[in-house]
Amino acid sequence: MDIAYLRDARSRAISAENLTGEPGRGGMAATGTGAGPARDLGTGWKVSPSIVIGPGERVTLADIAGPGVIRHAWLTTPQDFWRRLILRAHWDEDPQPAVLVPLGDFFGQGFAEYAPLSSQYVTVAPHGGLNSYWPMPFRRRAVLSLENLSADAAVVYYQVDYTLEDVPESAGYLHAEWRRSWPVGDREVHTILDGVHGRGHYAGTYLAVGVTFPGWWGEGEVKFYLDDDEEFPTICGTGTEDYFGGAFNWDVPGAGYTTYCSPFLGMHQVIRPDGLYRSQQRFGMYRWHGPDPVHFATSLRVTVQDLGWRRDGRYLPRRDDIASTAFWYSELPGGRPRQPLTLDHLEVSSLP
Numbered sequence: 001m002d003i004a005y006l007r008d009a010r011s012r013a014i015s016a017e018n019l020t021g022e023p024g025r026g027g028m029a030a031t032g033t034g035a036g037p038a039r040d041l042g043t044g045w046k047v048s049p050s051i052v053i054g055p056g057e058r059v060t061l062a063d064i065a066g067p068g069v070i071r072h073a074w075l076t077t078p079q080d081f082w083r084r085l086i087l088r089a090h091w092d093e094d095p096q097p098a099v100l101v102p103l104g105d106f107f108g109q110g111f112a113e114y115a116p117l118s119s120q121y122v123t124v125a126p127h128g129g130l131n132s133y134w135p136m137p138f139r140r141r142a143v144l145s146l147e148n149l150s151a152d153a154a155v156v157y158y159q160v161d162y163t164l165e166d167v168p169e170s171a172g173y174l175h176a177e178w179r180r181s182w183p184v185g186d187r188e189v190h191t192i193l194d195g196v197h198g199r200g201h202y203a204g205t206y207l208a209v210g211v212t213f214p215g216w217w218g219e220g221e222v223k224f225y226l227d228d229d230e231e232f233p234t235i236c237g238t239g240t241e242d243y244f245g246g247a248f249n250w251d252v253p254g255a256g257y258t259t260y261c262s263p264f265l266g267m268h269q270v271i272r273p274d275g276l277y278r279s280q281q282r283f284g285m286y287r288w289h290g291p292d293p294v295h296f297a298t299s300l301r302v303t304v305q306d307l308g309w310r311r312d313g314r315y316l317p318r319r320d321d322i323a324s325t326a327f328w329y330s331e332l333p334g335g336r337p338r339q340p341l342t343l344d345h346l347e348v349s350s351l352p
Contacts, residue, residue, distance in 0.1 A: 094334030110208030172329030220305030
């Protein structure tokens, strides 16, 4: 979208200061989490900058009547909650969420530990500002919610910026799904996405990889099985670091694993052993297919091999901890029935 072009659209924003996004009603709260600091100033002076989500509670962040497009979402909450808050998005009153992802993983922070990320669709700014620029079109209704799986109350600051405007027939609905193999099965692959039917295109991948034993771990190919593909895929990459735009193990001579960010791909997080409880290395990486979406007409499956090297120059099937978040756009608004996400399955296993 060219910033210079004027369009027939109306801008709105939902936050704790305007829970409905109605025009002319921002900053009217008389009670809220900022009422104490604002006691000498009164209404209009940051009385309600955040919400509190209690243990086990699910709270609606935004409920918007369409047609329109969510353009930007910003959230922040202590990083301890990044794997304990579940983000959902429902489009056009479909009962199945199209987005069902732990909050941190949606923003490339799968280890509940801040890592700067600067890209076209996701930016994570100091110290924990979670920004999404994924366009999220909807035609009748959009509902964003957060569920707190933890035993502690979470204070969440947020703002959802959107436009009310006509949505073209060609616009798809954003979907995002989290999966984890902990560990990957013996000589098996990690499935990033499966069971997608209808027309659409694949838009991006975030991987959070925790290695379970020494050695190079990223030889595995990323494969896209499109439409009628069965045993062999239409698109087959040459290695994990290759898919994320890197080369030769991301190993810069004299520096070792080297992080980087770019508009559409990066390996932005390396967590190294500390000599105590954090005994294994962990890696976060992203690939957004903005300029090169992977189109499918009837179905899609995406996998990555968990593969390393043996000392004698042969490949070594590994059994690492791989969590993935897949992003895609579909002509259909709803998701698929999925197993509930639990704290045990979401656990960042190397934390003491």
